Amino acid sequence: xxxxxxxxxxxxxxxxxxxxxxxxxxxxxxxxxxxxxxxxxxxxxxxxxxxxxxxxxxxxxxxxxxxxxxxxxxxxxxxxxxxxxxxxxxxxxxxxxxxxxxxxxxxxxxxxxxxxxxxxxxxxxxxxxxxxxxxxxxxxxxxxxxxxxxxxxxxxxxxxxxxxxxxxxxxxxxxxxxxxxxxxxxxxxxxxxxxxxxxxxxxxxxxxxxxxxxxxxxxxxxxxxxxxxxxxxxxxxxxxxxxxxxxxxxxxxxxxxxxxxxxxxxxxxxxxxxx
Ligand SMILES: Nc1ncnc2c1ncn2[C@@H]1O[C@H](COP(=O)(O)OP(=O)(O)OP(=O)(O)O)[C@@H](O)[C@H]1O
Numbered sequence: 528x529x530x531x532x533x534x535x536x537x538x539x540x541x542x543x544x545x546x547x548x549x550x551x552x553x554x555x556x557x558x559x560x561x562x563x564x565x566x567x568x569x570x571x572x573x574x575x576x577x578x579x580x581x582x583x584x585x586x587x588x589x590x591x592x593x594x595x596x597x598x599x600x601x602x603x604x605x606x607x608x609x610x611x612x613x614x615x616x617x618x619x620x621x622x623x624x625x626x627x628x629x630x631x632x633x634x635x636x637x638x639x640x641x642x643x644x645x646x647x648x649x650x651x652x653x654x655x656x657x658x659x660x661x662x663x664x665x666x667x668x669x670x671x672x673x674x675x676x677x678x679x680x681x682x683x684x685x686x687x688x689x690x691x692x693x694x695x696x697x698x699x700x701x702x703x704x705x706x707x708x709x710x711x712x713x714x715x716x717x718x719x720x721x722x723x724x725x726x727x728x729x730x731x732x733x734x735x736x737x738x739x740x741x742x743x744x745x746x747x748x749x750x751x752x753x754x755x756x757x758x759x760x761x762x763x764x765x766x767x768x769x770x771x772x773x774x775x776x777x778x779x780x781x782x783x784x785x786x787x788x789x790x791x792x793x794x795x796x797x798x799x800x801x802x
Contacts, residue, residue, distance in 0.1 A: 528589050528604060528685035528714050529554055530575060535584035537574050544570045546738035547584070552716060554685075557709045559725035559746075560718040562735030563759050568718040569610060571735065572688050575716065576607040588686070602630035606679035608689040620666070621659040623674050624649050627681030649680040652707065654700075668695035676704065686714040693721060726750055726773040734758065746773050756781040 530552045537545040545567045552558050560568050573579040575586055577593050585592045588604055606627065627649070628642040638646065650656050653673040658666070666674065672695045679687055687708070693701045701721075705728040708715045716733075719725040725732055726746035734742040734749050736758045742749045747765075750773065755763040762781040768774040 529587075530605075530686055530714055530716065531587040531590070532571075532575060533585045533587065535571070535574055535586065536582050537570055537579060538582045543582075544738050545574060545581070548738075548740045549584075550733060550740060550743065552714055554714050555712050556730050557711075557715040557717070557728065559729035559732045560716055560735065561720075561722060561725055561732055561749075566735040567738040568735050569690050570738075572607065572690050572716070572718060573609075576605055576688050577601040578607070599630050602682065602684075604684060605686045605688060606682040606684035608675050608679045608687070608692050610690045610694065618663045619659070620655060620661050620663060620670075620674050621646060621650065623663050624655075624659075624677045624681050627678040627683075630682065645681050645683060649677040652680060653677040654703075669697060669700060672696055673700065673704075684713060686716070687711075689715070689717040691718050691720060693719065693724065722750060722755075722775045723768075723773070726775070750775060 530550075532548055532550050535545060535548045536543055548571060560572070562568050570579070574581050577586070577596065577598065580594070585594065587593070593601060624646050625638055625642065628638060628645065632639070632642065647656070650659050653676055655670070655673055655677055658670060658674075663671070663674070672692065676689070676692055679689070689708070692704060696704060701724065705724055708717060709728040717725075717729070719729075729746060731744060732742075732746050732749040733740055734754070741758070742754065750765050752763055752765060755761050755765075755775070760781050762778040764776045764778065766774055766776065
């Protein structure tokens with residue numbers, strides 16, 4: 528499924544937080560959403576997931592504006608793994624994953640054989656089978672995060688939006704999750720802070736800065752030292768790791784008052800995705 532946004536903005540009184548964002552993610556792509564703290568990634572994801580009504584512009588799934596879709600219809604197409612989601616503490620892990628089946632069944636009907644098979648597959652995919660009957664409240668941060676990702680998979684969505692899903696995960700689970708996202712046929716948009724992880728597993732990167740989408744393209748095009756200095760305020764080298772993957776090495780923070788440093792910010796009017 529194709530996800531697009533046309534001139535999408537979201538504002539609060541006195542401030543535009545998502546500013547005139549136009550993007551187009553093709554079916555099956557794995558796209559990384561990067562940008563410093565407060566650049567608007569979560570706000571953009573919430574607009575794309577239909578959880579927040581944009582102040583201006585449109586979100587389109589396969590060319591169809593979603594503003595008049597109800598939440599059930601959206602949930603049958605898109606799963607959203609938010610940052611730090613909380614869940615009713617009485618539930619067991621399998622029940623939390625089972626919440627992903629809610630859009631597909633009548634309110635009063637319990638899980639059927641299909642639901643149970645989908646839930647079991649999602650638990651297995653995230654390595655949670657042995658934790659299935661544990662109480663949610665007893666899980667570690669990483670186990671909770673994996674449970675929410677399994678819940679999203681149980682939705683069997685066409686698209687998955689994830690907001691920093693590698694938070695709390697150890698390195699093995701970070702690599703496993705990113706390989707899973709890169710290997711799925713579903714369309715994936717994933718907000719990430721680890722730029723090397725983003726470069727390694729994503730087909731394309733979208734770079735947010737101060738609410739605007741200022742660059743989009745293959746990781747090697749988006750991640751340049753000048754842009755990292757300008758947007759992330761770090762002095763970094765971009766090279767290849769021992770496996771030949773693009774990797775970012777940080778020398779330290781970059782002084783922002785250096786007049787000789789190249790500026791990398793793309794003017795909104797020159798943005799490659801602007802029509
Ligand atoms: N409801 C709101 N009211 C006022 N300001 C808000 C609201 N929601 C978000 N913001 C502000 O908008 C900016 C963007 O927030 P957002 O959470 O989208 O950024 P982010 O790129 O996801 O950041 P992070 O990397 O820290 O998670 C932040 O400065 C935040 O404080």
